[in-house]
Amino acid sequence: MSSENALVRFVDIQKSYDGEALVVKNLNLDVAKGEFLTMLGPSGSGKTTCLMMLAGFEPATHGEIFLNEHPINRVPPHKRGIGMVFQNYALFPHMTVAENLAFPLEVRHMDKSEREQRVKRALDMVQLGKFGDPRPAQLSGGQAQRVAVARSLVFDPDLVLMDEPLGALDKNLREQMQYEIKHIHENLGLTVVYVTHDQSEALTMSNRIAVFDDGIIQQCDPPPVLYEEPNNAFVAGFIGENNRFVGKVTEDSGDTVKVEIEAGAVVVAKKVNVEGVGSRSTLSLRPERVTVDPEAGSLPNIFSGKAEELIYLGDHIRTRFTVLGHDDFIVKIPNSAAHARLKEGDTVNIGWNAEDCRALDPSD
Amino acid sequence: MSTAPATVDGPLLTADGVPLKESLQISLRRSKMRALLLVLPPLLFLIFLFVIPIGNMLTRSVDDNLINDVLPNTFAAFETWDKKSEPTEAMFEAFYKDLRDADRTDIGKASVRMNYANPGWRSLIKRTARKIDKMEPPYKEAFLKADDRWLDQDFWRSLGIMKDRVTFGYYLNAVDLDYDYDKNIIQQDEERKVYNLLWWRTIKVSIIVTIACLLLAYPVSYLLATLPMRIANLLMICVLMPFWTSLLVRIVAWMIMLQQNGVVNDTLVAAGVLSDENRLSMMYNFNGTIIVMTQILLPFMILPIYSVMKTIPPSYMKAAQNLGATPTLAFIRVYMPQTIPGIGAGCILVFIVAIGYYITPELVGGKDGRLIGNMVAYHMQRSLNWGLAAAMGTILLCVILVFYWVYDKIIGIDNMKMG
Ligand SMILES: Nc1ncnc2c1ncn2[C@@H]1O[C@H](COP(=O)(O)OP(=O)(O)OP(=O)(O)O)[C@@H](O)[C@H]1O
Ligand SMILES: [Mg+2]
Numbered sequence: 001m002s003s004e005n006a007l008v009r010f011v012d013i014q015k016s017y018d019g020e021a022l023v024v025k026n027l028n029l030d031v032a033k034g035e036f037l038t039m040l041g042p043s044g045s046g047k048t049t050c051l052m053m054l055a056g057f058e059p060a061t062h063g064e065i066f067l068n069e070h071p072i073n074r075v076p077p078h079k080r081g082i083g084m085v086f087q088n089y090a091l092f093p094h095m096t097v098a099e100n101l102a103f104p105l106e107v108r109h110m111d112k113s114e115r116e117q118r119v120k121r122a123l124d125m126v127q128l129g130k131f132g133d134p135r136p137a138q139l140s141g142g143q144a145q146r147v148a149v150a151r152s153l154v155f156d157p158d159l160v161l162m163d164e165p166l167g168a169l170d171k172n173l174r175e176q177m178q179y180e181i182k183h184i185h186e187n188l189g190l191t192v193v194y195v196t197h198d199q200s201e202a203l204t205m206s207n208r209i210a211v212f213d214d215g216i217i218q219q220c221d222p223p224p225v226l227y228e229e230p231n232n233a234f235v236a237g238f239i240g241e242n243n244r245f246v247g248k249v250t251e252d253s254g255d256t257v258k259v260e261i262e263a264g265a266v267v268v269a270k271k272v273n274v275e276g277v278g279s280r281s282t283l284s285l286r287p288e289r290v291t292v293d294p295e296a297g298s299l300p301n302i303f304s305g306k307a308e309e310l311i312y313l314g315d316h317i318r319t320r321f322t323v324l325g326h327d328d329f330i331v332k333i334p335n336s337a338a339h340a341r342l343k344e345g346d347t348v349n350i351g352w353n354a355e356d357c358r359a360l361d362p363s364d
Numbered sequence: 365m366s367t368a369p370a371t372v373d374g375p376l377l378t379a380d381g382v383p384l385k386e387s388l389q390i391s392l393r394r395s396k397m398r399a400l401l402l403v404l405p406p407l408l409f410l411i412f413l414f415v416i417p418i419g420n421m422l423t424r425s426v427d428d429n430l431i432n433d434v435l436p437n438t439f440a441a442f443e444t445w446d447k448k449s450e451p452t453e454a455m456f457e458a459f460y461k462d463l464r465d466a467d468r469t470d471i472g473k474a475s476v477r478m479n480y481a482n483p484g485w486r487s488l489i490k491r492t493a494r495k496i497d498k499m500e501p502p503y504k505e506a507f508l509k510a511d512d513r514w515l516d517q518d519f520w521r522s523l524g525i526m527k528d529r530v531t532f533g534y535y536l537n538a539v540d541l542d543y544d545y546d547k548n549i550i551q552q553d554e555e556r557k558v559y560n561l562l563w564w565r566t567i568k569v570s571i572i573v574t575i576a577c578l579l580l581a582y583p584v585s586y587l588l589a590t591l592p593m594r595i596a597n598l599l600m601i602c603v604l605m606p607f608w609t610s611l612l613v614r615i616v617a618w619m620i621m622l623q624q625n626g627v628v629n630d631t632l633v634a635a636g637v638l639s640d641e642n643r644l645s646m647m648y649n650f651n652g653t654i655i656v657m658t659q660i661l662l663p664f665m666i667l668p669i670y671s672v673m674k675t676i677p678p679s680y681m682k683a684a685q686n687l688g689a690t691p692t693l694a695f696i697r698v699y700m701p702q703t704i705p706g707i708g709a710g711c712i713l714v715f716i717v718a719i720g721y722y723i724t725p726e727l728v729g730g731k732d733g734r735l736i737g738n739m740v741a742y743h744m745q746r747s748l749n750w751g752l753a754a755a756m757g758t759i760l761l762c763v764i765l766v767f768y769w770v771y772d773k774i775i776g777i778d779n780m781k782m783g
Pocket of ligand 2: 047048049163
C-alpha cells in the first residue's frame with residue numbers, strides 16, 4: 001500500500017489513559033481509499049481506543065493521525081466529517097427515525113427539501129423506506145442497526161467507522177447484515193474501518209484485517225494471507241483452527257528448519273519467525289493440510305497417530321489424533337471417495353508438508 | 365390466549381366429580397384472598413395516613429354543624445324574623461332555651477365560631493350565659509339586662525351566615541372575601557385583607573425558588589453524572605450533607621452569614637465593595653426566604669435530575685458530535701431533551717414542597733417573607749380557627765393539583781414530540 005492514496009494514516013500512535021500503561025503501543029497503519037479494513041482482536045486489545053482516536057473523542061498520547069494527508073490531532077470531532085456506527089447504535093431516543101437521519105443534515109444547515117430527499121434515499125438504501133416515523137425504541141435490533149448505518153452515511157462521509165455494529169444481533173441477522181454492509185461499501189466506494197472480535201465476520205467482509213493484541217498490530221494483511229501465512233503464533237492461533245507443537249530448533253537450512261518436539265521426533269517446517277538453532281519455536285499446522293495414510297516418502301513429515309475421536313460433519317470428518325505426545329491434534333478428513341476409512345482406536349500414519357507447517361515465535 | 369371450549373352438554377366435572385366451575389372458583393378464591401392480604405397493609409396505610417386526614421380537612425373547611433346543633437331553636441326562630449323590626453320575644457326565648465340546654469364547652473366553641481361572623485358574639489354570650497340560670501321570662505328584658513348589645517340587629521342578622529350546616533365562608537375568608545348577613549359574597553374590609561397578598565407571594569416565592577434550584581442543580585447534576593466515580597461520590601456527599609444536618613442548624617448558619625452584621629456583609633464592607641451604610645439586607649425579608657429555601661430544597665432538584673442524567677449513555681453526545689454538531693449544539697439538541705423527565709420531576713417536587721413551607725419563612729422571612737403556610741400554622745396553633753386553616757390547606761392542595769395537571773400537560777406534550 002503506497003502512502004499516497006492512503007485516506008487515513010496512523011503514524012507512531014501511542015495511547016495511555018492513566019499515564020502508566022500503554023493501551024496502544026506504537027501504531028503505524030495506513031488505510032487506503034475505498035478499503036474495508038477490519039481491526040480484529042481479543043477484548044481489551046485497544047481496538048475501540050484506536051477508533052475513538054480516529055473519530056476525535058480520545059486524544060493520542062503520542063504520534064499523529066492524518067486524514068487525507070492533513071494532521072487531525074487538533075481537529076474537534078464535529079469537524080472531522082467521519083461517519084460512525086456505535087456499538088449500541090446511539091440513536092437519539094427522543095427523535096423519530098427520520099429526525100435522527102436529518103440531524104447531521106440539519107446541523108450542516110441543509111435546506112428542508114434536500115434534507116428530506118437525502119433521508120429518504122438513505123432509508124431506501126438500508127431497505128427501511130417506510131420506517132421514518134417510529135422512534136428508535138420501537139424498532140427491532142436489526143432495524144435499529146440499519147438506521148444507525150443509514151445515519152452514519154446520510155451526510156456522505158468518505159470514511160465510516162463501525163465499532164462492533166453487529167455484536168447485538170443473532171447469527172442469521174448478523175450474516176445478512178454483513179452482506180448488506182459489504183454491498184453498501186462496494187456500491188458507495190466508501191472507506192470503512194470496522195472493529196470486531198468475530199473472526200469469521202472479519203474474514204468475510206474485509207479487504208485487510210489488522211490483528212490486534214495487547215495494543216500492538218500483530219499482522220495486517222488480506223484474509224487469505226492472514227489465514228494461510230500467519231506471521232506469529234498469536235495470529236495463527238487467533239485466526240482459524242490450528243495444531244501446535246512447541247519444540248527446539250535443531251537445524252536451520254534457510255527456507256526450512258528442523259524442530260525437535262520430543263526425543264527423537266523431529267518436524268521439518270517452513271522457517272517464518274524463528275531465531276535460529278537452539279531457540280524455541282511454535283509450529284502451527286492447519287487441520288485441513290494434514291494427509292492421512294500418505295505414501296511413504298511422499299511427505300517430509302510422517303508420524304504415526306492414534307485416532308481418538310471422530311465427528312461426522314457431512315462434508316468432512318473431524319478427527320482427533322494423538323500424535324507426538326499431543327492428544328489434541330485435529331485433522332479434517334474430506335468426505336471424498338478416496339478418503340481413508342478410520343475407526344476410533346485405529347493407528348495410522350499421518351503426514352504433512354514442510355510448506356504447511358510454519359515455524360513461529362515461541363509465544364506462550 | 366385460551367381457545368373456546370367445545371360445547372358440552374351438562375357441566376364439566378373435574379376428576380373427583382366436583383363441577384369444574386366450582387373447583388376453579390375455590391382455587392381462585394384462595395389466590396384472591398392471598399392477594400387481598402398482600403394489599404391490605406398498604407391500603408390501611410393509605411387510609412389512615414392519607415384518606416382520613418385529608419377527608420377530615422376537607423370536611424372541616426366547610427363544616428358548620430356545631431353551631432346548628434347548639435342553637436337549633438334560635439335558628440328556627442330566626443327564620444320567622446323579618447330581619448328589619450326589633451328582635452322578637454320568641455327569638456330571645458329560643459336563644460334562652462338553647463343556652464340553658466347546651467353543654468358549656470359546646471357553647472364556648474359555638475361562640476368562637478359566631479365571633480368570626482360578627483366580632484363581639486363571644487363576649488356577649490359569655491356575659492349572658494353567666495346569668496342564664498337566674499333568668500325568668502320575659503326573656504327579652506332579661507337578655508337586655510345582661511347586656512344591652514342584644515338590641516343591636518347586626519348580631520341577630522349575622523345568624524343568617526351560620527344557619528346552613530355547610531358553609532363556604534372559610535374559603536371566602538381565605539381569599540379576602542366574606543359573606544354579608546344575607547349571604548351575598550362581598551369584599552373583605554380593606555384593613556383585613558391579607559391573604560391574597562400572601563397567596564401571590566407564596567406562588568411567586570415557590571416559582572422563584574424552583575427556578576433558582578433548577579439553575580443551580582442542573583450543572584451540579586451534570587457534574588455528578590459525568591465525573592469519575594471517586595470525585596462524583598465526594599460531590600454527592602456534599603449534596604446530601606444538608607439532609608444530614610438539622611434544618612434549624614442550617615437556618616442559623618444562614619442567619620450568621622447573611623444578616624446585617626453577618627459574614628457576607630462584613631466581608632464585602634471590609635473588601636471595600638460596600639460602604640458601611642449600604643450593607644445588603646438579605647435576612648428577615650423576602651430575599652432571606654428565597655436564599656435559604658433555595659439552599660434547603662436544592663437536593664430535591666438535584667437527585668431526580670441526576671438520576672435521569674445517570675441513565676444517559678455518553679455515546680449520545682459522541683454520536684451527535686460525530687454527526688457534525690458542536691458540543692454546545694449536541695448538548696442542547698440531544699442531551700437536554702433527554703433530561704426533561706428529571707427536570708419536570710425535580711421542579712414539581714421543589715414547587716410542591718416550597719408552596720407549603722413555613723418554618724424557614726417564619727425564621728428568616730421577617731414581615732415581607734411570610735408565606736401562606738405561616739398563616740395556616742397561625743390559625744392551627746394560635747387563633748384556633750381550624751376551619752380557616754383547613755380551607756387554606758385545601759386551597760393549597762388544589763393549587764398543587766393544578767400545577768401538577770399543568771406539568772402533566774406540558775411533559776405529556778413534550779413526550780409526544782420528543783420521546
Ligand atoms: N475511557 C477509558 N479510561 C481508562 N481506560 C480505558 C478507557 N477505555 C478503555 N480503557 C482501557 O483500555 C484498554 C483497551 O480498551 P478498548 O476499549 O480499546 O478495547 P477493545 O479492543 O475495544 O475491547 P472490546 O473488544 O472488549 O471492545 C482496556 O484495558 C480498557 O480497560
Ligand atoms: Mg471495543
